[in-house]
Amino acid sequence: MTDQAYKYLFGPVPSRRLGRSLGVDIVPLKTCTQNCIYCQLGKDAPQTLDRTDYVPISDVLDELTRKIEEGLTADTITISGSGEPTLHAGLSDLIDGIHRLTDIPVAVITNSTLMYRADVRDDCAKADIVLPSLDAADAETFEAMNHPHPNLCFAEWVGGLKLFSKQFSGKLWLEVFFCDGVNTNDESVTKFKDLIEQLKPDKVQINTSVRPTVHSVAARVPEDKLHAIAEKLGDHVEVIADFSRLDGQTEFSASEEGILAMLSRRPCSLEGICDGMGLNRNVVQKIIARLLETSKIIAEEKKQETYYKIP
Numbered sequence: 149m150t151d152q153a154y155k156y157l158f159g160p161v162p163s164r165r166l167g168r169s170l171g172v173d174i175v176p177l178k179t180c181t182q183n184c185i186y187c188q189l190g191k192d193a194p195q196t197l198d199r200t201d202y203v204p205i206s207d208v209l210d211e212l213t214r215k216i217e218e219g220l221t222a223d224t225i226t227i228s229g230s231g232e233p234t235l236h237a238g239l240s241d242l243i244d245g246i247h248r249l250t251d252i253p254v255a256v257i258t259n260s261t262l263m264y265r266a267d268v269r270d271d272c273a274k275a276d277i278v279l280p281s282l283d284a285a286d287a288e289t290f291e292a293m294n295h296p297h298p299n300l301c302f303a304e305w306v307g308g309l310k311l312f313s314k315q316f317s318g319k320l321w322l323e324v325f326f327c328d329g330v331n332t333n334d335e336s337v338t339k340f341k342d343l344i345e346q347l348k349p350d351k352v353q354i355n356t357s358v359r360p361t362v363h364s365v366a367a368r369v370p371e372d373k374l375h376a377i378a379e380k381l382g383d384h385v386e387v388i389a390d391f392s393r394l395d396g397q398t399e400f401s402a403s404e405e406g407i408l409a410m411l412s413r414r415p416c417s418l419e420g421i422c423d424g425m426g427l428n429r430n431v432v433q434k435i436i437a438r439l440l441e442t443s444k445i446i447a448e449e450k451k452q453e454t455y456y457k458i459p
């Protein structure tokens with residue numbers, strides 16, 4: 149069976165933070181509580197707080213069973229993908245199911261906005277590694293950076309994250325994403341330092357956009373400035389932005405617009421798009437499906453491979 153047969157799994161792919169990581173995607177493309185200015189999954193999608201069964205967890209676990217039977221080797225199984233995974237009401241069943249199938253540690257990448265809910269904290273606490281995002285240290289920056297659902301409140305979000313950090317016995321790796329001029333001033337950095345001291349994560353990893361984003365305000369923080377911020381934030385803070393990608397980086401973002409721009413130059417296969425944009429296959433597959441449905445692109449068979457192009 150090839151990767152093509154997998155609907156919910158992608159990889160394993162090399163991850164800077166998690167080694168060889170098998171991705172598990174349990175929500176439809178851009179199903180999220182926020183609309184961050186640096187999001188690579190498209191802009192202006194409606195946010196949601198509906199915690200529901202977006203995809204059948206039994207189907208996800210069936211795929212994982214097949215993947216393991218094929219001889220899966222991975223450092224982590226990472227629940228993330230094309231939106232906010234804690235929106236799936238079956239997260240607890242999924243993590244339990246993965247633990248029954250394999251000893252590979254389970255990681256959850258989350259924007260952590262639903263941590264104000266006890267059920268979400270309890271579900272995430274079943275994972276081995278949780279990687280929550282914290283891109284704002286005050287309510288005003290939360291609005292500017294993350295464009296959260298109107299019913300989300302900064303104080304509740306941070307309060308939930310604090311409760312989770314006390315409850316969780318696994319590894320807590322906090323990610324802070326910086327956009328120059330939005331959350332990088334001295335006052336903001338001081339507030340982050342204070343919050344980090346309260347949350348006591350095992351690691352803090354700081355990042356910035358090394359690929360173009362859909363919003364021009366999501367400006368990249370220069371490398372030396374990001375390192376200076378890391379120093380101010382204290383020990384155990386690691387810069388994870390891969391500035392080497394700036395050399396010859398793709399000029400496209402992971403949005404519909406990005407893929408359309410790429411295809412307007414030349415027809416590409418799925419692999420060509422993924423490689424050219426440095427994106428996971430699962431996300432690109434979903435965007436392509438949407439572009440085909442809306443007739444913005446067409447598929448063409450060439451030498452037993454499918455190429456996509458603008459009609």
Ligand code: SF4
Pocket residue numbers: 178180181182183184186187188189230231232259
């Ligand atoms: S949390 Fe992630 S998926 Fe959601 S809007 Fe922000 S970057 Fe995009």
